Amino acid sequence: MKQFPRTEVGGISVPRMIVGTNWFLGFSHCTAAKDILIKESVANRKSIADILEVFFNAGINAVMGLARSPLIEAIKDVEDRTGVKATLVSTPTLPITPEVLKFGFNTDEFKNILDNEVKAGSTFCMPHTCATDVLLDKCTREIRRMDELCKMIRERGMIPGLSTHVPETIIYADETRLDVETYISIYNSMGFLMQLEVDWVSRIIHDAKKPVMTIKPMAAGQLRPFQALNFVWNTIRPQDMVTVGTMTPDEAKELIDLSMSILERKESKIVLQETRSKATVKAKKN
Numbered sequence: 001m002k003q004f005p006r007t008e009v010g011g012i013s014v015p016r017m018i019v020g021t022n023w024f025l026g027f028s029h030c031t032a033a034k035d036i037l038i039k040e041s042v043a044n045r046k047s048i049a050d051i052l053e054v055f056f057n058a059g060i061n062a063v064m065g066l067a068r069s070p071l072i073e074a075i076k077d078v079e080d081r082t083g084v085k086a087t088l089v090s091t092p093t094l095p096i097t098p099e100v101l102k103f104g105f106n107t108d109e110f111k112n113i114l115d116n117e118v119k120a121g122s123t124f125c126m127p128h129t130c131a132t133d134v135l136l137d138k139c140t141r142e143i144r145r146m147d148e149l150c151k152m153i154r155e156r157g158m159i160p161g162l163s164t165h166v167p168e169t170i171i172y173a174d175e176t177r178l179d180v181e182t183y184i185s186i187y188n189s190m191g192f193l194m195q196l197e198v199d200w201v202s203r204i205i206h207d208a209k210k211p212v213m214t215i216k217p218m219a220a221g222q223l224r225p226f227q228a229l230n231f232v233w234n235t236i237r238p239q240d241m242v243t244v245g246t247m248t249p250d251e252a253k254e255l256i257d258l259s260m261s262i263l264e265r266k267e268s269k270i271v272l273q274e275t276r277s278k279a280t281v282k283a284k285k286n
Contacts, residue, residue, distance in 0.1 A: 003059030004256065005263060007239045009211050010159040010181030012123060014062050014087060017259060018213060019055050020245035021065030022220070024048045024074075029193070029220035042247050048074035049081070054252040056082045064089040064184070064213065064243050066128075067120035075121070089213065090122035091163045091184070094131035094149075101135075105149045118156050125153045126161035126184055133166045141172045150179045161213075167196050167204050174209045184213045184243075189231040192219035202235055211239040218244070225258055226268075233262045 004015045026043050028034035042048065048070060052063065056078050063075060067090040075086045092113055094105075117125050127149065135144045143162070150160040162169055163184035170183050185205060191198050193216060205212045214236060218228040232242050242259070246252045254270050261268040 001057050001059075002260065004260070006059070007211060007241065009124070009241075010161075012087065012159065014241065015060045016241050016263075017055075017060045017256070018062040018064050018089060018241050018243040019052060019060060020215065020243040021063065021071055023245035023247050024051075024071060025066065025068075029216075038247065043070065045070040045073045045077065049077040051246055051249050051252050052078040053081055054249045055256070056084045056086075058256050059084075060256065061085065062087040062089055062241075064091065064215075066091060066093070067117060067122055072120050086121070087124075088120065088122045089124040089126060089161075089184075090117050090120065091126050091128040092117055092131075094127050096131050096134050101144060104145055105152060110149075110152070114152055114156055114158075117158060122158055124161050124182065125156075125158040126163045126182070128163050129165045129184075132162050132164050132169060136164075136166055136169055136172065138168060141168075142176050143169065143172055143178065146173075146178060147176075154179065161210075165193060165195065167194075167201055170204055170208050170212070180210065182211050182213055183208060184215055186216050187212075187214035187232060187236070188217050188219045188223060188228060190219050190223060192216060192222060205240065206237060211241065212236070213241045213243055215243045217242050225255060229255070229259055230262055233259060 004017050006013050006015050023038060024042055026035045026039040028038055052074060061084050063086055065071060067088060079086055094113060135146055137144050153160040160180045161182040162173060162180050165186055170185060173180055186193050187201055189198060194201055214232060217232040218225060244255050246255060257270050258268050
């Protein structure tokens with residue numbers, strides 16, 4: 001199978017498409033009922049491994065998300081099936097309290113969390129937005145005490161980065177020369193969950209000093225893949241990446257094939273979804 005294009009992040013080869021895990025773990029960004037649907041139909045070791053196998057066979061071996069069960073076990077299964085080692089882009093939850101601003105991260109609680117990230121096999125450790133963005137100080141233009149956390153991540157052999165929903169995070173991290181190698185940033189054509197207009201976020205991504213892993217390109221299912229992927233692939237830099245989520249192996253194959261055709265500037269040959277109303281626009285068979 002043709003292998004997906006790659007880039008480099010912090011000295012590590014990474015595919016330009018990354019497997020997202022919200023659709024594996026039950027985070028629909030839609031309704032509680034849809035969360036339940038995901039958990040009942042996808043959130044199990046075998047289903048996740050079956051989807052991952054399609055990505056891994058195409059050279060898309062980077063997986064982003066919360067390093068917990070059943071994802072970790074599914075990653076081990078697909079590594080055994082394909083012989084391809086996963087690159088885990090972990091986004092751990094960190095308990096940020098006022099005490100962190102006073103005393104820092106050097107506590108047993110934070111050490112245990114980071115040690116567990118190592119045990120899970122994380123290559124990149126990128127504190128989730130729920131930790132990163134509450135430390136953002138727009139007055140002093142810095143991410144308070146994050147340098148301490150990045151040092152602890154480095155000491156454990158992982159590569160530090162930041163997951164953010166706030167555009168300023170990228171700018172301030174660059175300005176303060178924070179020791180990170182990449183950023184996770186929301187980016188989609190409808191502005192879903194984005195705090196600034198799309199053109200502003202596009203400029204921030206283009207000006208970032210480090211590669212950016214974009215997320216939610218399909219706005220949690222509110223954008224169709226054709227529109228969503230044509231937008232993101234054509235408006236990011238060659239070093240940047242796109243994170244996608246799927247619920248079935250067939251969906252994974254469609255997203256890979258569609259993305260490859262966009263990057264190669266060829267017409268997509270994926271099978272179109274049909275309804276009865278489309279009968280009048282189909283070409284007649286001779």
